[in-house]
Amino acid sequence: MAMDKSGEAIVTCVDVNKWYGDFHVLKGIDLEVTKGEVIVILGPSGSGKSTFIRCINRLEEHQEGQIHVKGTELTHDVRNIAEIRREVGMVFQQFNLFPHLTILENITLAPIHVRKWNKADSEEKAMKWLTRVGIPEQALKYPGQLSGGQQQRVAIARTLTMEPEVILFDEPTSALDPEMISEVLDVMRDLADEGYTMLSVTHEMGFAKTVADRIIFMDGGKIVEMNNPNEFFNNPQHERTKLFLSQILNH
Amino acid sequence: MTVNTMKAKRKFDMGTFIRANITKSPLLAIWTVALAAFAFWFVGRSMIARPLLTIPVVIAWAATIIWMVRAEINKTHSPTTLWLKGNLYNSITNALLSLILVVAIIGFLVGFITYAFFNASFSEDPAIAKEVTEAGQLGARWGSVTQNLENLLVFSMKTEMYRIWASIGLLVGLSIPSLIIFRSAKFNRSLIRRILTWLWIASPFIIFFFLRGVGEAGGSNPFYAIDTEQLWGGLLLSLILSVVAIVASFPLGVLLALGRQSKINGVPWWLTYGTAALLTAYLIVTFTLPNLEVAETTGNYIYALLPLLIPLIALFFQKGFKGNVMAGACTVFIECIRGVPLITLLFSGILLLQLFLPDGWEPNKIGRVMVAMTVFSAAYLAENIRGGLQAIPRGQYEAADSLGLSTYTKYTKIVLPQALRIVIPAIVGQFIGLFKDTSLVALVGLSDLLNVARRISSQQNWLTIRTEPFIFIFVVYFVVSYAMAWYSRRLEKQLGVGVR
Ligand SMILES: Nc1ncnc2c1ncn2[C@@H]1O[C@H](COP(=O)(O)OP(=O)(O)OP(=O)(O)O)[C@@H](O)[C@H]1O
Ligand SMILES: [Mg+2]
Numbered sequence: 001m002a003m004d005k006s007g008e009a010i011v012t013c014v015d016v017n018k019w020y021g022d023f024h025v026l027k028g029i030d031l032e033v034t035k036g037e038v039i040v041i042l043g044p045s046g047s048g049k050s051t052f053i054r055c056i057n058r059l060e061e062h063q064e065g066q067i068h069v070k071g072t073e074l075t076h077d078v079r080n081i082a083e084i085r086r087e088v089g090m091v092f093q094q095f096n097l098f099p100h101l102t103i104l105e106n107i108t109l110a111p112i113h114v115r116k117w118n119k120a121d122s123e124e125k126a127m128k129w130l131t132r133v134g135i136p137e138q139a140l141k142y143p144g145q146l147s148g149g150q151q152q153r154v155a156i157a158r159t160l161t162m163e164p165e166v167i168l169f170d171e172p173t174s175a176l177d178p179e180m181i182s183e184v185l186d187v188m189r190d191l192a193d194e195g196y197t198m199l200s201v202t203h204e205m206g207f208a209k210t211v212a213d214r215i216i217f218m219d220g221g222k223i224v225e226m227n228n229p230n231e232f233f234n235n236p237q238h239e240r241t242k243l244f245l246s247q248i249l250n251h
Numbered sequence: 252m253t254v255n256t257m258k259a260k261r262k263f264d265m266g267t268f269i270r271a272n273i274t275k276s277p278l279l280a281i282w283t284v285a286l287a288a289f290a291f292w293f294v295g296r297s298m299i300a301r302p303l304l305t306i307p308v309v310i311a312w313a314a315t316i317i318w319m320v321r322a323e324i325n326k327t328h329s330p331t332t333l334w335l336k337g338n339l340y341n342s343i344t345n346a347l348l349s350l351i352l353v354v355a356i357i358g359f360l361v362g363f364i365t366y367a368f369f370n371a372s373f374s375e376d377p378a379i380a381k382e383v384t385e386a387g388q389l390g391a392r393w394g395s396v397t398q399n400l401e402n403l404l405v406f407s408m409k410t411e412m413y414r415i416w417a418s419i420g421l422l423v424g425l426s427i428p429s430l431i432i433f434r435s436a437k438f439n440r441s442l443i444r445r446i447l448t449w450l451w452i453a454s455p456f457i458i459f460f461f462l463r464g465v466g467e468a469g470g471s472n473p474f475y476a477i478d479t480e481q482l483w484g485g486l487l488l489s490l491i492l493s494v495v496a497i498v499a500s501f502p503l504g505v506l507l508a509l510g511r512q513s514k515i516n517g518v519p520w521w522l523t524y525g526t527a528a529l530l531t532a533y534l535i536v537t538f539t540l541p542n543l544e545v546a547e548t549t550g551n552y553i554y555a556l557l558p559l560l561i562p563l564i565a566l567f568f569q570k571g572f573k574g575n576v577m578a579g580a581c582t583v584f585i586e587c588i589r590g591v592p593l594i595t596l597l598f599s600g601i602l603l604l605q606l607f608l609p610d611g612w613e614p615n616k617i618g619r620v621m622v623a624m625t626v627f628s629a630a631y632l633a634e635n636i637r638g639g640l641q642a643i644p645r646g647q648y649e650a651a652d653s654l655g656l657s658t659y660t661k662y663t664k665i666v667l668p669q670a671l672r673i674v675i676p677a678i679v680g681q682f683i684g685l686f687k688d689t690s691l692v693a694l695v696g697l698s699d700l701l702n703v704a705r706r707i708s709s710q711q712n713w714l715t716i717r718t719e720p721f722i723f724i725f726v727v728y729f730v731v732s733y734a735m736a737w738y739s740r741r742l743e744k745q746l747g748v749g750v751r
């Protein structure tokens with residue numbers, strides 16, 4: 001996981017299209033994510049950001065185009081889907097921890113059943129990640145006993161213990177009280193510094209500016225603009241982007 | 252409006268009082284007068300019959316009313332007078348009803364206690380019992396119950412009591428360590444706790460083995476197989492049937508619920524309709540046409556045209572379930588069973604089950620009833636569990652999927668543990684219903700509690716005695732059901748703790 005932006009493509013999307021019934025949600029998305037890259041996806045509500053990243057681990061199904069993750073194509077073949085889900089982790093807005101399991105069990109469940117590591121190894125790795133996100137002392141509690149910020153950090157630890165190649169974040173701080181947002185963003189910043197490949201939908205402009213390698217702006221199911229943060233914020237090319245930026249920056 | 256004027260408005264006023272209680276409408280006036288007249292007559296009768304009990308009640312009634320009214324007029328309410336005003340005497344009607352009810356309850360209790368104790372005979376000698384109870388007024392002959400106590404509780408298993416003691420021994424043996432181990436956090440996730448849990452899960456099967464037995468009599472095996480149809484009965488049978496049905500229906504109910512929920516890709520529409528069209532065409536040629544030629548009655552014609560239902564079924568299957576065979580089959584099964592009364596299933600079990608079983612497999616009546624009750628219970632259980640499944644947020648499935656868990660792990664580790672926890676109280680409630688429903692097996696000739704009670708009246712000793720055994724089984728049903736309902740409420744509270 002060292003700093004390695006060697007240009008090896010981890011996720012490749014070619015002309016991805018998706019419809020909900022008659023509604024065309026994703027209109028020809030092309031994107032190549034290279035190893036170690038941090039991509040932030042911005043866009044107005046309903047522009048298809050969540051739908052897009054959820055297509056990458058098959059929580060949603062795309063109908064046209066190809067998505068490859070580390071060379072494996074997402075098809076109907078359940079073996080491919082399983083393969084890809086092992087390599088793609090996801091952190092949700094609502095944390096989605098398992099309320100009937102302890103924090104440690106939440107984290108070790110997938111390593112034991114999916115990676116087939118033994119219990120001791122899984123617990124050791126889980127504790128390593130809990131320590132990294134700063135809450136090893138919570139290991140034996142249940143999710144309901146933790147604050148929102150702590151739960152989201154557990155969710156991140158749960159995802160990372162699986163040692164995925166790419167981590168998807170869907171508005172990981174939107175359900176948090178303001179004072180807990182930074183504790184989660186700090187963890188994400190550390191991960192980015194360490195060279196993890198990340199795709200994040202977020203409304204945190206500070207994070208986007210300082211951490212992202214690339215910003216993608218989506219509107220109406222299309223990628224309208226894609227650029228490095230500096231260019232994107234200071235010199236937006238499209239009218240739609242300018243309008244969006246003026247709205248959120250004045251906000 | 253200031254506080255003062257509000258107080259002034261609230262001040263007791265005779266005119267307002269009479270208007271609100273009597274003269275507001277002619278109907279109210281007639282009702283109040285009629286009720287007062289009835290109360291006068293009813294309480295008067297009771298006073299003549301039971302003066303020592305009735306007179307103090309009437310005095311207490313009048314005194315508390317006067318106390319409350321004085322408090323109302325003088326604005327010197329205490330919590331007690333407010334309670335009286337709110338609960339017993341908030342209008343003339345309610346004050347009268349309170350009196351009538353108390354007097355009626357006293358009358359019933361006195362009557363029942365006299366019947367059940369003072370005039371009753373506890374002798375098991377029918378001659379003595381008859382003498383005692385016919386000398387005075389109506390009285391219970393409890394001998395009919397006590398002499399039949401074994402019949403009512405265990406029926407002919409009284410000759411095999413060691414099997415019952417073994418079962419009870421097992422339950423007690425498990426309960427005592429459980430009280431310690433399940434209560435204390437020290438044993439959380441310890442091996443002993445896990446062993447105990449598994450023993451509890453195994454206990455219905457072990458008890459079934461004790462009570463039914465396997466193998467031939469005469470060997471060294473004390474738990475040889477017995478003729479359950481002859482020996483099982485009474486409360487024991489009711490308990491066995493309801494426990495077997497709930498335990499056996501559990502896995503079936505889970506599978507049915509999951510099946511009904513399943514979203515697997517269905518058979519494509521062209522395959523469904525194509526198969527249906529071919530099958531219909533084939534049957535029309537080979538079945539309908541020949542039958543139509545020889546048809547005479549309307550019934551014959553309808554019979555010949557039956558294959559025409561196939562396209563309809565195909566349409567229903569495709570439109571209703573999008574060709575999902577699993578969901579379709581589970582839904583049809585669940586709805587068919589739920590659409591039929593249990594007694595019908597019991598008779599079907601007795602009469603039809605044989606048709607579905609392989610040769611040489613002939614369960615006795617009890618076995619058939621068990622199958623019928625299991626199927627019945629599974630359909631309802633499936634709907635309960637489906638409710639639990641629907642209560643699991645989508646995010647739980649998504650988290651499981653995104654971690655790459657297999658469908659099996661997703662359901663066994665994430666979805667079902669949460670869904671079942673939600674429906675445990677409903678399952679206990681269903682168990683209570685099942686326990687009470689076992690009284691229906693009397694109608695197919697099994698000797699359950701109800702049937703044993705009924706048959707007492709044809710015993711030589713207790714000819715025509717009906718009431719006493721029925722009072723007894725009333726109490727038994729009530730105590731068992733109430734105990735379980737109480738436990739279910741406690742469980743509900745316990746499970747509520749710590750869940751989100
Ligand atoms: N299951 C669904 N069925 C039909 N339409 C859907 C479904 N899920 C999303 N949509 C629609 O697809 C569009 C894109 O939704 P999506 O959730 O991807 O937007 P988003 O960019 O993530 O917005 P937000 O910032 O509000 O989360 C929206 O118009 C939404 O109404
Ligand atoms: Mg979204």
